[in-house]
Amino acid sequence: MAENNDPRTNYNPQPYYQGQTPRPPGPGFTPPPGYYQPGYQQESGNPLGTSSFIIAVIAGLAIIISFVAVLSKVGPGGQVNQNDPMMMTFGCVILLAMLAAFIGMGLGIAGCVQQNRKKVLAILGLIFNSAIALGMGTLMLIGMSMQ
Numbered sequence: 001m002a003e004n005n006d007p008r009t010n011y012n013p014q015p016y017y018q019g020q021t022p023r024p025p026g027p028g029f030t031p032p033p034g035y036y037q038p039g040y041q042q043e044s045g046n047p048l049g050t051s052s053f054i055i056a057v058i059a060g061l062a063i064i065i066s067f068v069a070v071l072s073k074v075g076p077g078g079q080v081n082q083n084d085p086m087m088m089t090f091g092c093v094i095l096l097a098m099l100a101a102f103i104g105m106g107l108g109i110a111g112c113v114q115q116n117r118k119k120v121l122a123i124l125g126l127i128f129n130s131a132i133a134l135g136m137g138t139l140m141l142i143g144m145s146m147q
Contacts, residue, residue, distance in 0.1 A: 049111030049122025055104035056128035059097040063132065066090045066097075098136045104129035 070090050074080055080087060104125055111122030 044117060046111045046114060046117040046119065046122055048107045048114065049117070049119060049125055052104045052108035052111055052125025052129060053121040054125075055100050055107065056125050056132065059100045059104065059132050060128065062093055062097040062100075063136065066093045094136065098133060101129040101132040101136070105133060 070080065070087065073084065073086065108122050108126030108129055111117070112119055112126060114122075
């Protein structure tokens, strides 16, 4: 049988650099995602930002639930019995939620200044916690000025 030297039909399973070490990739080459790149640190999660966002969600829900509960206790003529233990509990929940919002603001700021960390949840937590603190502070000032 004759030897086939046609490169189109001759299959050679050995790589073209048989016996040589492969050359490194040229300039402009970027490896596919997931491969190691020297000098590059991938952004990792941000536990401070996540904590800030979770605190904002919990504080916001606590305030909403407290307002709904207070509105359900409004008597005839729009009067609320301020000596009712349930009303005092709602007031304490709102104050604790506001304190938690200030703590969440601090965690959000700390999460925003960390390097090589994802900042999306830290920024969202900072925005939501700031909105909660400013909104509740404004409502408290309005309530104090009405008396």
